[in-house]
Amino acid sequence: MTFPSVSIIIAVKRNNPFLEESIANCLKLDYPFYEIIVLPDDMIGVYNDTRIKVIPTGNTLPAAKRDIGAENASGEILAFLDDDTYPVAEWLKQAVLNFKDDSIACVAGPAVTPPSEPLLNKASGLVFESFIVSGPARFRYVPLKKRFTDDFPSCNFFIRKDVFQKIGGFKTKFWPGEDTILCLEVVHNLKKKIIYDPLVLVYHHRRSLFVKHLRQVASYALHRGYFLKRYPKTSLKLGYFAPSAIVLGLLISLLAAIALSSKFLYIWLAYFLIVLVFSLNKDIRLLFYIFAGTILTHFTYGINFIKGILAGKLKEE
Numbered sequence: 001m002t003f004p005s006v007s008i009i010i011a012v013k014r015n016n017p018f019l020e021e022s023i024a025n026c027l028k029l030d031y032p033f034y035e036i037i038v039l040p041d042d043m044i045g046v047y048n049d050t051r052i053k054v055i056p057t058g059n060t061l062p063a064a065k066r067d068i069g070a071e072n073a074s075g076e077i078l079a080f081l082d083d084d085t086y087p088v089a090e091w092l093k094q095a096v097l098n099f100k101d102d103s104i105a106c107v108a109g110p111a112v113t114p115p116s117e118p119l120l121n122k123a124s125g126l127v128f129e130s131f132i133v134s135g136p137a138r139f140r141y142v143p144l145k146k147r148f149t150d151d152f153p154s155c156n157f158f159i160r161k162d163v164f165q166k167i168g169g170f171k172t173k174f175w176p177g178e179d180t181i182l183c184l185e186v187v188h189n190l191k192k193k194i195i196y197d198p199l200v201l202v203y204h205h206r207r208s209l210f211v212k213h214l215r216q217v218a219s220y221a222l223h224r225g226y227f228l229k230r231y232p233k234t235s236l237k238l239g240y241f242a243p244s245a246i247v248l249g250l251l252i253s254l255l256a257a258i259a260l261s262s263k264f265l266y267i268w269l270a271y272f273l274i275v276l277v278f279s280l281n282k283d284i285r286l287l288f289y290i291f292a293g294t295i296l297t298h299f300t301y302g303i304n305f306i307k308g309i310l311a312g313k314l315k316e317e
Contacts, residue, residue: 003031003033003034003096004076004096005098006075007034007035008036008081009079010037010080010252013041013118014040019083020087024085025087026086027049028265029089033075034079036052037053037073039065041056044140045281053098061178062175064170066178069205070161070169073161076162077158078158081159082154085202087202087203088202090198090199091200094199102194104195105163107194107197108200109143110201112141112204113205114143114204115187117206118208119286120210121209122206124206128206129142133201139196144197146195146198148194150184150185150233152183153189154179154182156202163192166190167186167190173224173316173317176219176220180235197240213297213302216306218300222308223308225308225310226308232312243302246298253265253267
């Protein structure tokens with residue numbers, strides 16, 4: 001097999017323990033030709049390994065950092081990681097196997113919660129992994145069957161460098177959502193394919209329940225609701241409406257219970273029972289956190305998704 005060269009690009013604000021963990025695991029990759037490009041705001045020091053390049057970017061957004069990384073990349077394939085992710089040893093080898101098909105422009109893989117996460121971070125990951133939270137997008141968080149997709153996060157994402165240059169890179173100030181725009185360019189404008197491979201796996205540290213988790217969810221939802229208007233080709237999907245529909249249904253049933261009959265409260269009871277079933281876990285300590293986290297995620301996403309739909313413009317514009 002011919003091994004194409006790969007440039008691993010990591011956008012980061014400043015040095016932190018997760019970044020060091022990510023770099024350490026990247027240096028263990030079972031692959032012959034790759035470099036690691038780290039893009040902090042300011043210089044974070046010098047590494048002894050010649051495979052590592054550190055390029056200070058100033059205070060700028062992740063999309064711009066990744067564009068700078070791509071400009072300085074020598075690899076035929078660009079591999080994007082977040083600073084709080086780290087890959088398994090076969091990550092690069094498994095990813096490049098998919099590029100033997102010329103119609104494949106991008107490869108993506110699951111970002112799995114590390115087994116060593118603290119309790120509240122682990123609970124956050126389990127909320128994202130739940131079918132009643134992520135629905136058809138659940139394959140982003142757990143390894144599921146191989147498939148094509150038209151939208152995937154850039155925390156574990158490969159793209160041919162020539163394709164990246166052809167579409168002009170990320171070229172956006174949106175964050176999050178910069179990856180949605182990139183994927184739209186690849187699939188709907190270039191008519192190329194993005195394939196998801198469950199073996200192209202990284203571990204992704206989660207934000208702890210409840211505040212940090214819900215802030216992230218709110219940002220995701222706001223941008224997705226806004227993108228529904230701006231980029232309907234990839235964002236106008238029924239699954240994204242589900243949390244808003246749940247929230248509206250529960251609120252309407254509550255009003256009906258007040259105005260008409262208390263029997264409408266059975267809708268809330270049914271909802272709580274469904275959430276409870278999907279919250280069951282071998283570790284009983286996680287039950288409450290998954291249960292409460294799921295409910296709060298539904299409400300946070302549902303409300304902010306509607307806010308995104310109603311927004312005239314987002315701050316990035």
